[in-house]
Amino acid sequence: MTMGISGIDTLRRRIQTDATRTGGQRMATKLETERLTRVVGGDRIVDGVSISVSEGDVLAVLGPSGSGKSSLLRLLNRLDEPTDGTVFLDGTDYRDLPPREVRRRIGIVPQSPALRDGTVFENVTIGPRLRGETVTDGTVEELLGRMNLDGYADRDVADLSGGEAQRVAIARTLVTEPEVLLLDEPTSSLDSSSEERVEALLEGLVRETDLTTVLVTHDESQARRLADRVALLEDGRLESVGPVSEVMA
Numbered sequence: 704m705t706m707g708i709s710g711i712d713t714l715r716r717r718i719q720t721d722a723t724r725t726g727g728q729r730m731a732t733k734l735e736t737e738r739l740t741r742v743v744g745g746d747r748i749v750d751g752v753s754i755s756v757s758e759g760d761v762l763a764v765l766g767p768s769g770s771g772k773s774s775l776l777r778l779l780n781r782l783d784e785p786t787d788g789t790v791f792l793d794g795t796d797y798r799d800l801p802p803r804e805v806r807r808r809i810g811i812v813p814q815s816p817a818l819r820d821g822t823v824f825e826n827v828t829i830g831p832r833l834r835g836e837t838v839t840d841g842t843v844e845e846l847l848g849r850m851n852l853d854g855y856a857d858r859d860v861a862d863l864s865g866g867e868a869q870r871v872a873i874a875r876t877l878v879t880e881p882e883v884l885l886l887d888e889p890t891s892s893l894d895s896s897s898e899e900r901v902e903a904l905l906e907g908l909v910r911e912t913d914l915t916t917v918l919v920t921h922d923e924s925q926a927r928r929l930a931d932r933v934a935l936l937e938d939g940r941l942e943s944v945g946p947v948s949e950v951m952a
C-alpha cells in the first residue's frame with residue numbers, strides 16, 4: 704500500500720492521539736495548531752504557536768494586552784487567514800475543509816458581539832436562516848433555557864441588559880451545534896453580577912456538554928475556575944502551556 708504525505712501526516716497524528724492517554728482513558732486531540740503564524744504590516748502578531756486541545760477540554764489563553772490572544776482565536780476558525788502554519792480539526796488540516804464548514808464546526812463568540820435590530824429569536828436563528836435552514840421554536844426555547852433566558856424569544860434585543868445580550872450572543876453561536884467553542888473575553892464587558900452569572904452558565908455548559916472550548920481571558924481566576932489547561936502568550940509567542948495547576952502554580 705502506498706501512502707501520500709497527507710496519509711503519513713494523518714497516521715502520525717493518530718499515533719500522537721493514541722499516546723495521549725490518562726488513566727487508560729483515551730483523550731482524542733480535537734484541535735491542534737501547528738506553528739500558527741499571522742504577520743500584519745511586518746509585525747508577527749501570532750508567532751509560531753503550536754498547541755493542542757483534547758476533546759472536551761477547556762483551554763484558557765492568557766497574556767498581557769496586545770499579546771495576540773484575540774488574533775490567535777480568530778485564526779482558529781479561519782476568520783483570519785494564517786500567514787504560516789495551520790490548524791488541524793480532528794486531524795484534518797482545516798485548509799482542506801470548506802471555510803463555511805470550519806466556521807460551523809468551530810463557533811466563536813467575539814469580544815463585543817453585536818446583535819441585530821429585532822427579536823431574540825431572530826438573532827439566535829440568524830446563522831441557519833442565512834444558510835436557508837430552519838430552526839424549530841423548541842430548539843430555540845431549549846437553548847434560551849440553557850442560557851437562563853426562558854421566555855425571551857419574542858423580546859426586542861434593544862431592551863436587553865448587557866448580560867442578557869451576551870447570553871443571546873452565546874446562544875446564537877451554539878445554535879449551529881459547534882464541536883468547538885471559541886470565547887473571546889466573554890465576561891469582560893459585564894458588571895460583576897452579570898459576569899458571575901454568565902460565567903456560571905458557561906461553566907455548566909462546558910461541563911455538561913463536554914464541549915471543547917478555547918477561552919481568551921485576562922482574568923486569571925476565571926481561567927482557574929473554568930479551564931483544564933492554560934496557554935500563556937507574550938508578544939504573539941507561546942510562553943508556556945500545560946495544566947492549570949502547573950502553569951499557574
Ligand SMILES: Nc1ncnc2c1ncn2[C@@H]1O[C@H](COP(=O)(O)OP(=O)(O)OP(=O)(O)O)[C@@H](O)[C@H]1O
Pocket residue numbers: 743744748766767768769770771772773774775921
Ligand atoms: N487587523 C490588525 N491589523 C494590524 N494589527 C493588528 C490587527 N489585529 C491586531 N493587531 C495587533 O496585534 C497585536 C495583538 O492584538 P490582539 O488584539 O490579538 O491582542 P490581545 O492579546 O487580544 O489584546 P487585548 O487583551 O487587549 O484584547 C496588537 O499589537 C494589535 O495592535
